[in-house]
Amino acid sequence: MKKILLFTLALLSALVFASCAQTKTPASNEHDTTPKQSIELVCEDGKIIVKGVFDNTASDAQKYTVNCAVVRNNAEKPLNISKSFDLVQGENSFEIKLNIGAKEQNVSVSVTADDGTELCSPCEKSFKSLRLLSIGNSFSVDAQEHLYGIAKDMGFDNVVLGNLYVGGCSLQGHYNYFINERNPYTYYKNTTGEWTEKAETSMLEGIVDEDWDYITLQQASGLSGDSDSFEPYLEKLINVIKLNRTNPNAEILWHMTWAYASDSTHQDFPKYNNDQNLMYDSIVGAVKKNIDGNADILYVLPAGTAIQNARNTSLGDTLCRDGFHLELGYGRYLAGLTWIHKITGQPIDDVIYIPDGAFNEDTLEILKKCAKDAVNNPFEVTVDG
Numbered sequence: 001m002k003k004i005l006l007f008t009l010a011l012l013s014a015l016v017f018a019s020c021a022q023t024k025t026p027a028s029n030e031h032d033t034t035p036k037q038s039i040e041l042v043c044e045d046g047k048i049i050v051k052g053v054f055d056n057t058a059s060d061a062q063k064y065t066v067n068c069a070v071v072r073n074n075a076e077k078p079l080n081i082s083k084s085f086d087l088v089q090g091e092n093s094f095e096i097k098l099n100i101g102a103k104e105q106n107v108s109v110s111v112t113a114d115d116g117t118e119l120c121s122p123c124e125k126s127f128k129s130l131r132l133l134s135i136g137n138s139f140s141v142d143a144q145e146h147l148y149g150i151a152k153d154m155g156f157d158n159v160v161l162g163n164l165y166v167g168g169c170s171l172q173g174h175y176n177y178f179i180n181e182r183n184p185y186t187y188y189k190n191t192t193g194e195w196t197e198k199a200e201t202s203m204l205e206g207i208v209d210e211d212w213d214y215i216t217l218q219q220a221s222g223l224s225g226d227s228d229s230f231e232p233y234l235e236k237l238i239n240v241i242k243l244n245r246t247n248p249n250a251e252i253l254w255h256m257t258w259a260y261a262s263d264s265t266h267q268d269f270p271k272y273n274n275d276q277n278l279m280y281d282s283i284v285g286a287v288k289k290n291i292d293g294n295a296d297i298l299y300v301l302p303a304g305t306a307i308q309n310a311r312n313t314s315l316g317d318t319l320c321r322d323g324f325h326l327e328l329g330y331g332r333y334l335a336g337l338t339w340i341h342k343i344t345g346q347p348i349d350d351v352i353y354i355p356d357g358a359f360n361e362d363t364l365e366i367l368k369k370c371a372k373d374a375v376n377n378p379f380e381v382t383v384d385g
Contacts, residue, residue, distance in 0.1 A: 036091065039109050039123035046160040046191035046210070048098040048127060050109055053091065054120050059113035061087055066094055067110045072102035087113055101211030101247050103129055129158035130343070132214045133206055135237070137169045139221055139257045141188070142326040143303055143335035146355050148190050150333075150340050153353035161190040164206040170220035171233035178203045178240055204244060211247035214343060216301065218255035221324060222268025224304075225259075225282025230290040238296045251298040253343070254291045256378070258307035258335075259283060264323030276317075280308050284379045292379075299342065302378035306338040307331070309370035309383035315363070329358030330367060338371040348372065 037054040050068060064087040069078040085094055098107065105127045111120040130151050134140035140163050151159045164185045166173065177184055187201035189209075207215070217237060223229040241252055259279035260269050272279035283304050291297055307319050307326070319331040326332045333355065341348045348368050354361070373382045 037120045039111070039120055041107055041109065041123060041125040041127075043127065043158045046131070046158060048100070048105065048107060048158065050096040050098065050107070051094070052109075052111060052120060053093040054111065055091055056087060056089055056113075056119060058119065059087065059115055059117040061113035061115040061117065063087055063114045064092065064119055065112055065114070066096060067112065068096065068098065069108040070098065070100055070102075071106040072100065073104050078108075092119075101129075101131065101213070103213055105129065127157040128155060129160070129213065130156045130340075131158075131160040131210055131212050132216065132343070133162040133164070133210070133212045134216045134218075134255070135164045135174055135203060135206070135241075136216065136218050136255065137165060137220060138167055138325060140216065140218060140255060141165055142332050143255060143301075143339055144188075144190075145328075145332040145336065147336040147339060148193050149353045149355055150336050150351060152193070153351050154340065154344070154346055154348070159191070160210055160212075161188075162206055162209065162212070163188040164201070164203055168220055168222075170223055171217070171230060171237060173220070174203065174217075175233045175236045175240070178237075203240070207241065207244045208246055212245065212250045213247065214251050214253050214298075215241050215245065216253045216255045217241075217297075218257055219286070221257055221260075222266070222271065224257050225272060225279055225286050227286040227289045230286065234290060242296070252296055254287065254294075254297050254300045255339075256283060256287050256291075256300050256302050256304045258304040258319070258326070260324045261320040262317050264320070266324045269323075276311075280304065280381075288379060300378050301339050301342050302374040303335040303338050305378055305381065306334050306370045306374035308381045309373050310334055310366065312381065312383045312385060313366050313370065315366060329355065330363055333358070334367045334370060337367055338374050341371050342375045 039052040042049050050066065063084050065082050065084045068081040070081065071078045083096055108122065108124045110122045112118055134144060144161055144163055148159050148161055164187055166184050183200050183202040185201040185203065187198040187206050189196050219230060238252060259276045260266050262276045272282060287300060291300055310319055311317050319327055321327045326335060337348060348371060354364060370383055
């Protein structure tokens with residue numbers, strides 16, 4: 001009897017197993033006849049790229065068209081861009097580069113055959129851009145070093161940074177290089193998070209390279225507190241920018257730099273009696289006289305005040321690495337944080353980006369306070385301990 005019972009149970013188990021095997025759901029890719037289709041909207045090398053691929057099973061047309069509608073800066077009317085391709089049965093792919101300048105862009109994409117058949121589901125995405133060029137020197141290198149990472153942390157999709165660098169260059173030097181058609185600049189550019197450089201570049205090459213949203217100017221550090229050194233070169237450089245910018249809406253900003261460390265051995269520090277506070281006050285006075293109220297300059301980027309604020313915190317007088325250039329971590333970061341906070345008007349309280357562990361979260365909170373106070377009070381040191 002036991003043998004009969006065991007045999008019966010084994011037979012039932014085998015039948016159940018066979019039944020399950022026959023009704024097993026096939027793998028999704030075994031009988032998947034859904035046509036392939038996808039559209040991607042991405043930023044690459046500072047440009048918005050439309051990429052797509054689809055399997056044509058619905059149309060016998062000879063051509064298909066990718067239609068892009070771009071709404072720039074909340075404008076009422078979109079900019080329509082279309083490009084046609086040969087249509088084949090089976091897999092089709094396309095790529096379009098949208099070289100369109102705007103601080104904010106909403107891009108809608110549809111793909112249709114010439115007979116009106118929709119070949120892909122429509123796609124839509126919004127982008128925030130920051131495209132900024134500095135006509136400067138090593139102090140603009142300092143201020144821009146961590147700007148890309150901070151901007152990405154704040155939600156900017158398309159970040160393009162440029163810096164026309166000549167060491168220690170003054171307003172007069174920049175203008176003379178331009179008028180004499182010289183090309184002494186190292187042109188630093190960042191569209192991916194990594195800086196590239198091109199030697200022997202002219203100012204004009206940098207200005208026309210992109211549809212910049214912002215172009216910054218600054219005085220050489222040793223002359224930054226000398227009011228009489230600004231003109232007539234400031235006005236001349238403003239005219240150069242206005243005549244040559246490819247984006248007519250590009251704004252000119254002023255980078256207010258910082259006073260030297262108290263123990264600096266810079267050759268120009270004696271102009272300020274080797275007194276950091278006197279140098280800072282002189283910089284503020286020069287900016288108030290020549291920049292504040294200048295109709296051609298949108299606003300001041302108060303990096304100098306942010307640095308001076310930080311010197312009144314637990315960081316002390318450590319913001320410079322050699323007496324005048326900024327400390328590579330929190331010093332440079334504070335200048336960049338101040339720039340983007342002023343430029344965008346966006347809150348910085350939720351910024352968490354710290355470059356390569358250069359400092360800790362407590363220091364980041366100090367930097368945020370110093371930047372916010374500088375933006376709110378650009379000509380006054382308001383942090384005390």
